[in-house]
Amino acid sequence: MTTASVLDWTTVCPLDRLESDRGVAALVDGVQVALFRTADGLFALDNQDPVSGAYVLSRGIVGSRNGVPTVASPLHKQVYDLRTGDCLDLPGVSVSRHEVRCRDGLVEVRLRQEE
Amino acid sequence: MNGGRLVVVGNGMVGQRFVEALRARDTEQRWQVTVLGEERRPAYDRVRLSAYFDGVSAEELNLHTPDDGVELRLGEAVTGLDRDRRVVTTAHGEYPYDALVLATGSYPFVPPVPGTDLPGVFVYRTLDDLAAIRAHAAGRRTGAVVGGGLLGLEAANALRLLGLATHVVEFAPRLMPVQVDTAGGAMLRRYVEELGVTTHLGVATTALRPGPDGTVRALELGDGTAVEADVVVVAAGIRPRDELARAAGLDLGPRGGVLVDAGCRTADERIWAVGECAAVDGVCHGLVAPGYAMAEVVADRLLGGAATFPGADTATKLKLLGVDVASFGDAHGTTEGCLDVTFTDPATRTYAKLVLSDDARTLLGGVLVGDATAYPTLRASVGGPLPGPPLALLAPADAGGGAGAAALPGTAQVCSCNAVTKDDVDAAIAGGCADVPALKACTRAGTSCGSCVPMLKQLLDAAGVRQSTALCEHFDASRQELFDIVRVRGIRTFSQLIAEHGRGRGCDICKPVVASILASLGSGYVLDGEQASLQDTNDHFLANLQRDGTYSVVPRIPGGEVSPEKLIVIGEVARDFNLYTKITGGQRIDLFGARVEQLPLIWRRLVDAGFESGHAYGKALRTVKSCVGDTWCRYGVQDSVGLAVALELRYRGLRAPHKLKSAVSGCARECAEARSKDFGVIATETGWNLYVGGNGGFRPRHAELFATDLSTQELISLVDRFLMYYVRTADRLQRTSAWIEAMDGGLDHLRAVLVEDSLGLCAELEAAMARHVGSYSDEWRDTLDDPERLRRFTSFVNAPDVPDPSISFEVVRGQPVPVRGGPPPTTAGPGTAGAGEPAAVGGRRQPVTLGMPEVRR
Numbered sequence: 009m010t011t012a013s014v015l016d017w018t019t020v021c022p023l024d025r026l027e028s029d030r031g032v033a034a035l036v037d038g039v040q041v042a043l044f045r046t047a048d049g050l051f052a053l054d055n056q057d058p059v060s061g062a063y064v065l066s067r068g069i070v071g072s073r074n075g076v077p078t079v080a081s082p083l084h085k086q087v088y089d090l091r092t093g094d095c096l097d098l099p100g101v102s103v104s105r106h107e108v109r110c111r112d113g114l115v116e117v118r119l120r121q122e123e
Numbered sequence: 124m125n126g127g128r129l130v131v132v133g134n135g136m137v138g139q140r141f142v143e144a145l146r147a148r149d150t151e152q153r154w155q156v157t158v159l160g161e162e163r164r165p166a167y168d169r170v171r172l173s174a175y176f177d178g179v180s181a182e183e184l185n186l187h188t189p190d191d192g193v194e195l196r197l198g199e200a201v202t203g204l205d206r207d208r209r210v211v212t213t214a215h216g217e218y219p220y221d222a223l224v225l226a227t228g229s230y231p232f233v234p235p236v237p238g239t240d241l242p243g244v245f246v247y248r249t250l251d252d253l254a255a256i257r258a259h260a261a262g263r264r265t266g267a268v269v270g271g272g273l274l275g276l277e278a279a280n281a282l283r284l285l286g287l288a289t290h291v292v293e294f295a296p297r298l299m300p301v302q303v304d305t306a307g308g309a310m311l312r313r314y315v316e317e318l319g320v321t322t323h324l325g326v327a328t329t330a331l332r333p334g335p336d337g338t339v340r341a342l343e344l345g346d347g348t349a350v351e352a353d354v355v356v357v358a359a360g361i362r363p364r365d366e367l368a369r370a371a372g373l374d375l376g377p378r379g380g381v382l383v384d385a386g387c388r389t390a391d392e393r394i395w396a397v398g399e400c401a402a403v404d405g406v407c408h409g410l411v412a413p414g415y416a417m418a419e420v421v422a423d424r425l426l427g428g429a430a431t432f433p434g435a436d437t438a439t440k441l442k443l444l445g446v447d448v449a450s451f452g453d454a455h456g457t458t459e460g461c462l463d464v465t466f467t468d469p470a471t472r473t474y475a476k477l478v479l480s481d482d483a484r485t486l487l488g489g490v491l492v493g494d495a496t497a498y499p500t501l502r503a504s505v506g507g508p509l510p511g512p513p514l515a516l517l518a519p520a521d522a523g524g525g526a527g528a529a530a531l532p533g534t535a536q537v538c539s540c541n542a543v544t545k546d547d548v549d550a551a552i553a554g555g556c557a558d559v560p561a562l563k564a565c566t567r568a569g570t571s572c573g574s575c576v577p578m579l580k581q582l583l584d585a586a587g588v589r590q591s592t593a594l595c596e597h598f599d600a601s602r603q604e605l606f607d608i609v610r611v612r613g614i615r616t617f618s619q620l621i622a623e624h625g626r627g628r629g630c631d632i633c634k635p636v637v638a639s640i641l642a643s644l645g646s647g648y649v650l651d652g653e654q655a656s657l658q659d660t661n662d663h664f665l666a667n668l669q670r671d672g673t674y675s676v677v678p679r680i681p682g683g684e685v686s687p688e689k690l691i692v693i694g695e696v697a698r699d700f701n702l703y704t705k706i707t708g709g710q711r712i713d714l715f716g717a718r719v720e721q722l723p724l725i726w727r728r729l730v731d732a733g734f735e736s737g738h739a740y741g742k743a744l745r746t747v748k749s750c751v752g753d754t755w756c757r758y759g760v761q762d763s764v765g766l767a768v769a770l771e772l773r774y775r776g777l778r779a780p781h782k783l784k785s786a787v788s789g790c791a792r793e794c795a796e797a798r799s800k801d802f803g804v805i806a807t808e809t810g811w812n813l814y815v816g817g818n819g820g821f822r823p824r825h826a827e828l829f830a831t832d833l834s835t836q837e838l839i840s841l842v843d844r845f846l847m848y849y850v851r852t853a854d855r856l857q858r859t860s861a862w863i864e865a866m867d868g869g870l871d872h873l874r875a876v877l878v879e880d881s882l883g884l885c886a887e888l889e890a891a892m893a894r895h896v897g898s899y900s901d902e903w904r905d906t907l908d909d910p911e912r913l914r915r916f917t918s919f920v921n922a923p924d925v926p927d928p929s930i931s932f933e934v935v936r937g938q939p940v941p942v943r944g945g946p947p948p949t950t951a952g953p954g955t956a957g958a959g960e961p962a963a964v965g966g967r968r969q970p971v972t973l974g975m976p977e978v979r980r
Binding site: 038 | 596597627628629630631633634635653655656657658659660661663664668670671672914915917918919920921922925927928929
């Protein structure tokens with residue numbers, strides 16, 4: 009695994025701006041991040057669908073597979089593990105994940121950029 | 124004699140099958156084949172001849188496939204046969220043979236009655252006959268058929284479809300006297316008369332009389348009555364065409380036909396006969412299945428085999444004027460000492476008879492009228508022990524009885540079309556076939572007429588093969604079961620449904636299904652509360668996601684009819700938002716390249732101009748296409764545009780298992796292509812014909828005729844029922860064509876449920892549709908009216924004013940299209956994804972520009 013340089017936390021929006029079991033896109037330091045709020049908590053992945061190249065993952069359907077929280081690409085329905093960014097349908101494919109937390113009712117994101 | 128010059132006289136169904144059978148076996152091309160056909164058309168499906176009047180074209184009935192090793196000479200009737208010189212003669216010359224196969228078929232028998240040579244009197248045998256009947260019927264009002272047998276009833280239906288008041292005259296005291304007994308004939312008569320066909324039974328036609336214009340005008344009957352008829356079809360039986368053999372001195376059967384032995388060979392060792400012209404051991408056979416069997420026998424013999432004609436299976440099952448009729452084995456109970464078991468149900472209007480051996484243990488034959496579901500099992504049981512108690516076998520299938528396929532002996536033929544036995548099917552199941560499609564592929568059973576498909580399912584069940592109907596890992600129920608659960612228990616949310624009837628958190632399969640079910644059951648706006656999280660991105664943004672992450676916008680243009688003012692608004696919106704613009708196949712306009720935050724601005728202008736959502740994004744009714752109909756077209760007979768608009772507005776917004784498409788054509792020319800739609804309507808002189816189950820796309824399929832000559836109100840009722848039944852019972856992403864194909868009993872079952880109300884559902888289905896129509900509200904107007912709902916249309920939650928920087932366009936042919944910059948995408952290795960390079964495997968995109976000319980701008 010490549011090393012990840014850790015940046016600062018960026019406040020994105022109030023928590024209540026996120027619909028349950030749905031994603032939104034955020035722009036953090038020029039990087040498109042897909043944020044998801046589920047019963048398992050908050051998750052942040054890169055917004056770019058690695059298969060199509062389009063920036064659409066935030067618009068996928070959230071769910072679970074064998075207990076793993078997931079999002080399905082809205083373009084061709086490949087399913088990704090929200091915790092790791094690994095694609096569960098295509099071995100070797102994954103999206104970058106980012107850190108996300110809620111502080112005082114605000115959602116904050118910290119990018120993890122691979123080098 | 125295992126090779127040389129082979130001449131085949133006749134290119135009908137059996138002649139064609141013979142050539143194919145020979146070619147399949149003659150891998151070394153030992154036979155050089157010449158086929159001489161009298162008709163100008165190559166072989167076509169004469170069994171389905173009447174489909175020509177349902178709009179099936181001559182091309183669709185074609186059975187002939189060209190073969191390099193076969194010379195086909197059409198329009199060339201054989202006039203002579205010289206056995207000494209071994210040549211046949213036509214108007215064009217002589218054809219020497221080493222082997223000769225006669226497949227000349229039969230000709231219609233026309234009784235010696237005065238007036239059968241009048242203009243307007245036809246036989247019912249060839250496509251040319253049907254074309255002539257159609258031409259003569261134009262503008263005429265009344266028709267009559269001489270003969271109430273199988274072919275006569277087909278002809279009567281054809282005259283009905285041509286809009287004629289129709290009579291049938293039959294000399295015997297009942298309809299279909301050969302196949303059906305007295306009680307069955309009585310039931311059949313009730314069905315036929317209810318369709319408006321007048322029957323005259325037990326009476327002879329004594330003369331045909333002309334009118335003042337010299338064409339036929341009336342029939343005179345033996346009882347003195349006169350029947351008015353402008354078109355007369357004589358369907359009084361067939362006779363074998365044995366004149367060539369007769370002239371050449373070959374023996375004939377006692378009732379005509381070229382006499383052949385069990386190997387289908389005449390006394391001349393070089394001459395064979397197959398099909399209706401052949402009298403195998405003296406007996407002619409007028410059905411296609413025995414003809415096919417003869418074709419196989421001769422093909423085998425010509426290559427050194429020793430096959431013999433296995434005897435004819437005279438069992439028939441057919442649908443005449445919408446009525447199932449089947450007869451098999453000793454239908455008339457001619458076996459000495461045999462016993463009858465009969466079952467008559469005036470309520471369901473079914474009649475059934477079984478003929479049993481004198482000890483009541485062996486099934487000898489039977490007759491079914493009105494409901495032939497038991498036919499496949501019964502036919503397969505002829506000559507063997509009964510697969511169950513007689514009454515249980517005869518009771519309608521959905522009464523729980525049904526004939527058990529599992530009880531059949533292993534040698535019983537399950538599929539008579541392809542000679543597949545129960546043992547064959549069981550072996551395939553043991554070999555791993557786990558569903559009907561696999562069985563079809565493996566054994567060919569069920570691939571021809573399909574009537575044995577229910578038996579295949581029974582055999583799978585009997586073998587303990589259970590097909591999972593679970594929707595996904597979160598629900599064990601099928602879509603249909605979930606629909607019923609939601610409907611009956613009044614469940615309104617996904618979380619309640621999955622908590623009580625599922626597990627986990629749902630996924631991209633079950634969530635949109637449940638969203639669709641909730642929407643179909645009329646829970647209002649599709650994006651309120653929790654429902655928003657269930658929707659696919661298209662439904663979530665009420666627009667269609669495209670490959671670059673932008674969306675397309677399709678306003679509804681009902682029936683494809685649009686005013687210049689509205690057209691200008693679409694143009695202005697497209698111009699102002701820089702949208703790529705294209706006319707769709709559904710007669711509307713698609714605007715591409717909209718970013719999510721632009722969608723509300725675009726729709727504000729469209730809604731203000733009177734547009735509504737076109738639901739191009741939904742598994743819902745898309746469009747109802749139309750031709751211009753009788754408003755403008757000189758051929759149109761009904762207002763197709765008006766009906767298309769009315770249908771589209773009635774069913775707009777209806778959420779379904781998959782998208783729904785429709786079209787209305789104003790006449791039989793079918794310019795709206797209604798038969799490629801889920802439900803298509805084609806105008807007739809007096810009303811509308813409804814077709815269902817059509818499909819374009821990946822697996823094209825013509826819609827099938829469902830009901831004819833409907834008033835507009837009757838049409839709407841049927842479409843209401845059809846759509847609601849589909850919405851309730853189809854599988855996820857199952858189009859209507861696949862839905863009907865997968866249905867037990869197929870189109871017949873559907874007709875029973877929706878026309879005859881066999882399940883007592885129709886009132887409920889219509890009421891459900893009435894609720895849908897009454898509660899419809901335009902989703903885009905509702906969205907624009909609510910700031911909460913508008914909130915989701917932002918590019919970035921923390922930068923709503925910044926457009927997605929990844930979206931960029933280039934100009935092609937004067938319009939914006941997504942930039943396809945950089946090298947083609949490559950497969951991602953581990954860790955490469957997320958670095959900005961797509962991971963898809965790139966195909967090779969063909970350049971399409973040819974230089975000049977170009978579109979003028």
